Amino acid sequence: MSQSWLDLVKTAGWIISYLGKNHAYLDPGSGSYFLQLLIASLMGGLFALGVFRKKVIAFFRRLISGQKDEEDSDS
Amino acid sequence: MKKDKSPFILHPLLFGIYPVLILLANNFNELLWTNSIRSLISSGILSLVIYLTLLLFLKSPQKAALLALILLILFYSYGHLYYLLRNVAFGDFVLGHHRFLGPIYLIAGILAVWLTIRIRRDTSRLTVILNFAGIVLVVFPLIQILISIVLTGRAAASHIVSLEEPAPSKLPTSPNVYYILVDGYPRADFIQKYMGLDISPFINTLSQVGFFVPTCSQANYTDTRFSMASTLNMTYLDRSTGDPEVLYSGYELDFMIKENLVQEIFTDLGYTIVTFESGYRWLDWENSDFHLRPSLSRENTFFNVRLNEFEQLLLDTSLGKLILDTQFLLTQDALSPIRRIVHGPREAHRNRVLFTLDELPRLEQTIPSSKFVYAHIVFPHPPFIVDASGNPLNNDPPNELAAYAEQIRYLNSRLIAIVDSIIRNSVSPPIIIIQGDHGATIDYDKHNIPESERLGIFSAYYLPGIDYGVLQETFSPVNNFRLIFDTYFEGNYGLLEDRSIIGRQSPYTRISCVGK
Numbered sequence: 001m002s003q004s005w006l007d008l009v010k011t012a013g014w015i016i017s018y019l020g021k022n023h024a025y026l027d028p029g030s031g032s033y034f035l036q037l038l039i040a041s042l043m044g045g046l047f048a049l050g051v052f053r054k055k056v057i058a059f060f061r062r063l064i065s066g067q068k069d070e071e072d073s074d075s
Numbered sequence: 076m077k078k079d080k081s082p083f084i085l086h087p088l089l090f091g092i093y094p095v096l097i098l099l100a101n102n103f104n105e106l107l108w109t110n111s112i113r114s115l116i117s118s119g120i121l122s123l124v125i126y127l128t129l130l131l132f133l134k135s136p137q138k139a140a141l142l143a144l145i146l147l148i149l150f151y152s153y154g155h156l157y158y159l160l161r162n163v164a165f166g167d168f169v170l171g172h173h174r175f176l177g178p179i180y181l182i183a184g185i186l187a188v189w190l191t192i193r194i195r196r197d198t199s200r201l202t203v204i205l206n207f208a209g210i211v212l213v214v215f216p217l218i219q220i221l222i223s224i225v226l227t228g229r230a231a232a233s234h235i236v237s238l239e240e241p242a243p244s245k246l247p248t249s250p251n252v253y254y255i256l257v258d259g260y261p262r263a264d265f266i267q268k269y270m271g272l273d274i275s276p277f278i279n280t281l282s283q284v285g286f287f288v289p290t291c292s293q294a295n296y297t298d299t300r301f302s303m304a305s306t307l308n309m310t311y312l313d314r315s316t317g318d319p320e321v322l323y324s325g326y327e328l329d330f331m332i333k334e335n336l337v338q339e340i341f342t343d344l345g346y347t348i349v350t351f352e353s354g355y356r357w358l359d360w361e362n363s364d365f366h367l368r369p370s371l372s373r374e375n376t377f378f379n380v381r382l383n384e385f386e387q388l389l390l391d392t393s394l395g396k397l398i399l400d401t402q403f404l405l406t407q408d409a410l411s412p413i414r415r416i417v418h419g420p421r422e423a424h425r426n427r428v429l430f431t432l433d434e435l436p437r438l439e440q441t442i443p444s445s446k447f448v449y450a451h452i453v454f455p456h457p458p459f460i461v462d463a464s465g466n467p468l469n470n471d472p473p474n475e476l477a478a479y480a481e482q483i484r485y486l487n488s489r490l491i492a493i494v495d496s497i498i499r500n501s502v503s504p505p506i507i508i509i510q511g512d513h514g515a516t517i518d519y520d521k522h523n524i525p526e527s528e529r530l531g532i533f534s535a536y537y538l539p540g541i542d543y544g545v546l547q548e549t550f551s552p553v554n555n556f557r558l559i560f561d562t563y564f565e566g567n568y569g570l571l572e573d574r575s576i577i578g579r580q581s582p583y584t585r586i587s588c589v590g591k
Contacts, residue, residue: 025105025299026105026384027105028154028388029097029098030154032097032101033094033097033152033392036093036212036216037152037212039215040208040211040215043208044204044208047204047207048200048204051200052200
């Protein structure tokens with residue numbers, strides 16, 4: 001990993017660690033709260049791709065071939 | 076008839092308990108995990124109540140669950156977003172403000188209700204996806220907690236710090252040693268410059284009593300964890316590499332504070348170890364002879380009606396922040412029971428601080444044997460709990476610098492009385508150190524103050540028989556106990572070069588010093 005990427009990761013880590021500190025020694029962890037929500041959403045998105053794969057494949061097929069909408073086999 | 080293949084709905088519960096789990100994971104070493112039990116149960120019940128209420132109106136389990144999920148995310152994310160945006164501004168317009176976030180959340184909530192009602196399609200597959208995302212979400216903090224447990228155990232299993240020098244000797248006259256750690260007490264020039272408070276009368280009084288108050292005192296580190304691990308083990312945290320960085324993990328540092336070398340040496344010297352409850356697990360020593368705490372400090376029990384610190388943090392990071400900040404409900408006397416419930420942690424903290432300040436001057440009578448007293452007082456560090464006269468505060472005042480100065484004024488008045496009592500009641504002259512572990516805990520960005528200023532600390536040494544002329548103005552905490560053991564107990568540790576760094580890693584830093 002290049003130095004600039006390392007710096008970027010360190011800065012992001014710093015922001016996530018320090019933003020939102022208001023309690024004596026307790027950490028609200030607001031950065032990690034949203035980060036984990038985001039990751040879970042992305043994982044959910046990937047899972048959705050798996051669930052709707054037939055629809056997704058059919059959609060791209062239609063897009064490439066330029067065919068009109070046809071009955072979806074997955075519905 | 077179509078067979079019902081509706082998936083089991085789990086996601087509102089998972090997204091509902093996640094905010095509790097992430098707070099627990101982030102503070103696992105700070106608080107007892109039992110403090111989170113009520114929050115965990117409450118959040119589960121809240122999720123269920125919201126879901127069942129919506130089910131009554133929407134008549135569709137999938138849609139009720141979807142709307143419950145959105146409302147729960149909105150509820151639990153409000154305070155977090157408020158904190159993240161509180162210093163983000165366009166011109167004079169601050170994003171992290173209730174005036175901005177409140178309406179946005181209200182609109183988002185109304186939109187969510189409207190859109191959910193309008194959904195006509197089957198959302199069974201969406202439920203499956205959300206269940207999956209919820210499981211992933213809950214697994215993150217559980218892994219964090221598991222890592223904390225493993226690494227804490229590993230740190231405890233290894234004896235981290237040991238010095239090669241021979242142990243100090245037990246002498247016929249063993250002076251009592253008081254280490255009064257006033258958390259976040261900045262240096263006099265900082266207080267004067269940024270808080271507008273002149274503490275020279277306090278310093279002059281201490282000097283007249285016989286204290287040495289170095290003008291340019293600097294912490295070795297800007298963080299409590301680093302400072303205390305270093306001071307209490309008489310060493311820098313660089314694993315002897317000489318590099319300007321902390322090379323111990325947080326778990327190792329916690330263990331270095333709890334089971335430190337200074338305590339070990341005093342115990343070997345036959346001293347009675349006296350400590351006070353700080354309110355934080357990682358700061359409290361577990362095996363002292365006397366661990367003093369207020370009689371009502373067991374407020375964190377399951378059946379106590381008041382909120383504990385964890386619950387207040389949960390409230391503060393959720394939509395509850397709006398309620399906490401809009402004080403119209405909490406300031407009326409008729410509703411003082413609500414105020415007492417909500418402000419339980421603040422009151423418990425104030426009780427701990429005042430208890431320590433009350434008990435310190437009594438120890439000469441109550442514990443007559445040779446003793447090492449370590450009082451780590453999380454004060455004048457925020458939260459702001461009293462004004463300069465000691466009157467209790469229920470909220471953090473808007474001007475944090477002024478509020479900080481008020482707490483310092485109050486503390487100074489108490490410290491004068493404490494040292495006077497200790498010295499007056501001691502059979503032989505005691506050793507007393509009053510010291511901050513780092514400078515002010517304030518929003519440095521907001522006040523345009525360089526972060527390096529956090530290195531400047533207040534220090535005052537009462538060292539009978541020592542020619543203060545030999546002490547450098549830059550004498551730093553890492554040498555506190557090296558000096559004491561070498562001078563009073565025939566130790567042979569020697570003094571280390573005074574060095575300071577900012578955060579975990581920075582070049583060695585010396586900040587300018589006004590008045591020298």
